[in-house]
Amino acid sequence: MAMIVHKYGGTSVGSVDRIQNVARKVKAARDAGNQIVVVVSAMSGETNRLIDLAKAIQERPSPRELDVILATGEQVTIALLSMALEKLGCPARSYTGQQVHVLTDSAHNKARIRDIEGERIRADLDAGRVVVVAGFQGVDEHGNITTLGRGGSDTSAVAIAAALKVDECQIYTDVDGVYTTDPRIEPKARRLDRITFEEMLELASLGSKVLQIRSVEFAGKYHVPLRVLSSFEEGGEGTLITLEEEGMEEPLISGIAAQQDEAKLTILGVPDKPGVAHHILGPIAEANIEVDMIVQNVAEDATTDFTFTVHRNDYERALEILRATAEELGAREVAGADDIVKVSLVGIGMRSHAGIAATMFATLAKEGINIQMISTSEIKISVVVGEKYKELAVRSLHEAFELDKAPGH
Template sequence: MALIVQKYGGTSVGSVERIQHVADKVIAARKQGHDIVVVVSAMSGETNRLIALAKSVNDPPKPREYDALIATGEQVTIGLLAIALEAKGCPARSYTGGQVRILTDNAFTKARILEIDDKAMRHDLAQGTVVVVAGFQGVDADGNITTLGRGGSDTTAVALAAALKADECQIYTDVDGVYTTDPRVVPTARRLDKISFEEMLEMASSGSKVLQIRSVEFAGKYNVPLRVLSSFEENSKGTLIAPEDASMEQVLISGIAFNRDEAKLTILGIPDKPGIAYQVLGGIADANIEVDMIVQNIRAGSDTTDLTFTVHRNDYKKALEILQVIAKQLNAKEVQGDEKIAKIALVGIGMRSHAGVASKMFKTLAEERINIQLISTSEIKISVVIDEKYLELAVRVLHQAFDLEKIPTL
């Protein structure tokens, strides 16, 4: 018998019929002798509907009241699922984030979990009751409702699994696992049986939308085995995300992630001296804009330099305005921007012990006459920025070049 936390996303609970289907899956797992905690998202489309309502009244809405409103989507789902389970003869009890006492900080709309009180859940589990918890939400020290950011139900599930020391956290979604890349771009993409926490974190940060980044961070920190499964396919083993082992290191590249939502900014002709990079990027950070790739180019025989960085495309206009102000303060030559870029990343812990990955990647792109604008590397990842119009071609040729459609022989 195991303690399992199951999380079902919005598409999995998108209608009463699908909620009934989820109830059947939960009951089937319970009949195998497992204790089950279920975390659910709002029904598909509901959070967007609530956001639109809030903005129709006041845009932007006050963050505290915004969280109070959009957290209600999950409350509907936990009630419906608990009712469905009870109707099928399975004891169930629903909990909002506040009722569980998922304590967060007070950063409304993007709160972080500080502590979880597991006493009530453990009591229910001991009585043979299925615990149904609203994902995406918690409360701060003052009792205010907070939300964890889009995709936060994944984080809720992993955090509960960590607090309860669950044997596995199962993330049910509309895909049957983690693939070598997006099958919609590369039809021969292959589902991975296993991937390491570190690889999944790099994939998520580079554009793979299967799991929220924070949920993977949480799982790695507390060593919670994660499994991505389909709500709609039976008997699929999905993909296990777990600590790396020796067999994983034999695989050169595990997957290709990409992100279309990037924009590039360059400030030309800034003084080449200590503190300038801080003056440029500090102003961007003060506006709560996250910077991804950063490249500084030193001009030969000159006391000036150029600084290029990427941001999310939604932040492009705001970042451009800030950078233009900074450019005037620094007497910079020019500010340039480009919204038509994309980022591609090769990810694999096998890179640690194998040479030549970067050169093969660059050669493959060069053969298709795809120009690389920026390059960034880590121990297990190589990222490049290219013109957005070449994105799908680049992903396809790289997937083929590294034989990712083939099952590796270990």
């Protein structure tokens, strides 16, 4: 008998019909001899509806009271799913985060989980029940209801899986796994059978919306095997996210991500002296603007050109700050562009294989795509190119690294 956590997001439980479909999936898993804990989100659109209600009363709702109202979304889903399971003859019991004591810190609207008491859940599982838990919520040490921020239900599911030491945490979503790249860009994209936590973290940070970053971090930290599956398709193995295994034949590249929400800023002709990087980026950090890629070039005339990227939403503000900095430093010019895209190769196979960057650059050059910036880490190579080349870059790299073929073929 395996103990498994199922997690269903808002679209999976978006209507009564879909909730009944989830109940059938859960019952089938239990009938196969497994102990099942189900973690659910609010029905799709419900969280936004509750936020709108709060804002109709208070333009900036009290964080504590906002958590109280937001937590009701999942409470509706757990009760409906438990009813649907009971109707199918499958004993079930629902619990809010407070009832199973998901203990968090007191940071309302973005709380972090500290501990979970699993005794109540285990007792119900041993009694033959399916346990249905509200995701996204918990309680702090003072008894206040807290919520975990957007995508927090994934984190709830992984945390409960870690606390119970389950065999697998299955995340059911509207896609049937993790793909080599976005299938909407490259129809030949292939579903991966497995991927490491490290690779999934990189892909999630680069814009892959399949899993929430915090949940992947949590799963990696507590060694919880994660599997991404489709709520709407029967069968299928999905994608298993796990630790790197010794002796596994790792593909060179696991996936390609394209991030279109960045902008690039350059300050030209800055005096090349100690502390100049801090002088440029300090005011940007003070404005709470996150910097991603950084490139610095030193010229022969003892000046430096400094280029960095920020989120596109922060572009205008960052440009304004940089112009003020340029005046202070006596820089020659400030330039910017928000029509860029960051294309990244991710794969732990990079650690043991040379020549991946060379292949990437040669592939882009062959297509006439100019590289504006380059950034590398142990398992990732990112380049910034013109936004209009996004699809061409992804497709040509997907073909160059033969990602449409399964490893060994």
